[in-house]
Amino acid sequence: MFEKFPEPSDPPKFQALQPDDLVTRIADQVVRAIGDGRLRPGEKVAEAKLARELGTSRAPAREALRLLESQGLIVSHPRRGFFVHAYDSKEMHDIYDLRECLEIHAARLALKRMTDADLARLEAQIETLHRLGRAGAAQEQVVEDYAFHRMLCELGGNGQILRIFDQLATQLRAGIAIVGRLYDDPAKIAATHDPLIAAIRARDGDRLEAELREHLEDAREHVVALYLAASVA
Amino acid sequence: MFEKFPEPSDPPKFQALQPDDLVTRIADQVVRAIGDGRLRPGEKVAEAKLARELGTSRAPAREALRLLESQGLIVSHPRRGFFVHAYDSKEMHDIYDLRECLEIHAARLALKRMTDADLARLEAQIETLHRLGRAGAAQEQVVEDYAFHRMLCELGGNGQILRIFDQLATQLRAGIAIVGRLYDDPAKIAATHDPLIAAIRARDGDRLEAELREHLEDAREHVVALYLAASVA
DNA sequence: AAAAAAGAAACTGTCGACAGTTGATTTGTC
DNA sequence: GACAAATCAACTGTCGACAGTTTCTTTTTT
Incomplete structure (x- = not known):
């Protein structure tokens, strides 16, 4: 009936999907x-x-x-x-800078509002991280890592902050996916969250801020370096 | 030729515009x-x-x-x-909470990067505020007030923060417009910026943070109260 | 007269079409 | 052989259409 259109030069990058949503x-x-x-x-x-x-x-x-x-x-x-968006090194740092600012603020708020049940949820999440770490499931670990930080923001109770956090997360997801493939030691990742949960358990805002800052600085270094490597490669 | 459609029940709220953009x-x-x-x-x-x-x-x-x-x-x-979006009081506070967090961070960054030319621009902006205040031009003052704060964020040099600031500004614009109509004393508004510029001139980060916090707290009270009043009215 | 059912109007999600642009390719010129 | 002009395919901005839903209105029922 109809002639097919000529094959597109490059192979398609996506596969079809059904309507709604x-x-x-x-x-x-x-x-x-x-x-x-x-x-x-x-x-x-x-x-x-x-x-x-x-x-x-x-x-x-x-x-x-x-x-x-x-x-x-x-x-x-x-x-x-x-x-x-082809982020340059400056932009990646900007994202992490903003994230640090936001997440620390949210975390301090979270400390004040947190119930014991909330604390338990956070601890369970860290436990999951460790489990995945032992299993060497880097990809899943990235997801759960993100979930932990999001939970912290959510407990802060400020919907706007959560909204922005999600925006940043989308931007980072590209980089994070790359990082997920390249992380050398998943067990180590889980361990870096232990100081955080300790500070939370102690309900010590200043300590949490310091730990979080260090934690995010590490992540920043890691992600920025790998993202840029991937951009060039 | 054609029968006109029946008049829409409510009068139209918008007037037509030309294409492109x-x-x-x-x-x-x-x-x-x-x-x-x-x-x-x-x-x-x-x-x-x-x-x-x-x-x-x-x-x-x-x-x-x-x-x-x-x-x-x-x-x-x-x-x-x-x-x-029908903001409730909680959400309005969330917005200001986030803004405070962001803007203070950006302002501290700005202090470090600011050139003399930048400082002059900020001072000129405040001068404009005073001029409009004396003229009683509340509406224009709101615009320039916003421009001052945006400038501060811009000088911080973090594009992501500026992006979020603009998002917040859009959300506040509704409230701000109302405030613009209701502000009782434009001259006073201008004056509230003087401590800010003084701290900037002194390049004193802690002082700027304190002043900014107070400044924004005032704005928050004002806007939240008026927005909610307007929502109910 | 209040509640439920039926019917009509208006709107959303998605689609395909068309005109005008943009970027790539080919042709023509020095 | 490099460069400018002409040509062409692909794409964007905008539009109108249709099917299925939601919402409002009217009618029917209890």
């Missing part, structure tokens, strides 16, 4: 693609092509890209399209 | 409408109606609403539409 799922696909390197920093993400590969129309694809843009992971140039 | 301008119209009370907190903003009133298609209207959603000014419920 399209936007979220498209966005997720894109984040994933960035995280595992199918899309590299600076690369163009044409909404037309994206939609075609996913088997949807352009509307939800565009919306998904705008969503990621609002989180900083994608940048757009009018009439020119969307591109994977 | 549509999204930004639609978003701006909506923010304005919220700011001056044509749209009240909690009210529905149907993309279909919005588009009709502005004489555009639904695509850019929807995109504008999503933009505002990403900044927190609009909330959406799937298949149900967009609504003006």
Whole structure:
């Protein structure tokens, strides 16, 4: 009946998906693609092509890209399209700088509001981290690591801070995914959280701040270095 | 030729605009409408109606609403539409809490990086504030007040912080517009910035932090009270 | 007269289309 | 052989349409 269109020159980077909740799922696909390197920093993400590969129309694809843009992971140039944000070293440091500022603030708030049940949840989360560490499940560990920090922000009780934290997390997810593949010693990662939980248990704000600052500085070094390495590679 | 459609029950809240850069301008119209009370907190903003009133298609209207959603000014419920975010007292405090945290951090960074030219720009801005205060131009003063604080964040040099500041500003703009109409003494507003600029001139981070904290606490009280009053009225 | 059911209006999610742009490719010129 | 002009494919911004839902209104029932 119809002639097939000529094969696109590059192989498709995405596979099709069903409707409803399209936007979220498209966005997720894109984040994933960035995280595992199918899309590299600076690369163009044409909404037309994206939609075609996913088997949807352009509307939800565009919306998904705008969503990621609002989180900083994608940048757009009018009439020119969307591109994977190519963070430079300065920007990565900015993100961590902001995160440190936010997370420390939230953590202090959390200390004041925390119930014993909350504390137990945090401890359980750290335990999970250790378990995954022993199992060498680096990929899952990254997810649970993130969940721990998010929990801390959530316990702070400030919805706006949580909102921003999630934005930052999306931006970091690309880098984090890379880090997940490259982390040498998962057991060590888990251990770096022990001082945090100790400070929390002691309900010592100043100590928690200091530990958190150090913890995040380490993460910053790690992620920045690896992200930049991946950008160049 | 064609029968006109029956008049919409409520009078239109927007007037038409020309294409190109549509999204930004639609978003701006909506923010304005919220700011001056044509749209009240909690009210529905149907993309279909919005588009009709502005004489555009639904695509850019929807995109504008999503933009505002990403900044927190609009909330959406799937298949149900967009609504003006009806902040409660807790949320307003959260916003200011976050702002305080961010702006103080940025201001400290700014102190370290500031050149004499930067300082002069800040001083000029404060001078403008005083001038508008003497002229009793409350509305313009609000704009310049905001510009001063944004400048401070910008001088901090962290692009991410500036990005978030702008998001917060959009959320506050509704409240700020109301405040602009209700501020009793514009001259006083200008004066509250003098301690800030003094601390900046002295390049005293701790002092600036203290002054800024107090300054923002005042603003918080003011805005929260007036926003809530306007929500109920 | 209040509650439930049925019907109508309006709106959202998604789609495909078209005009005008942009970036890449080819052709033509010095 | 390098460079400018012309050509072309692909893409963006915007639009109108349709199907399925939600919301409002009217009608029916108890």
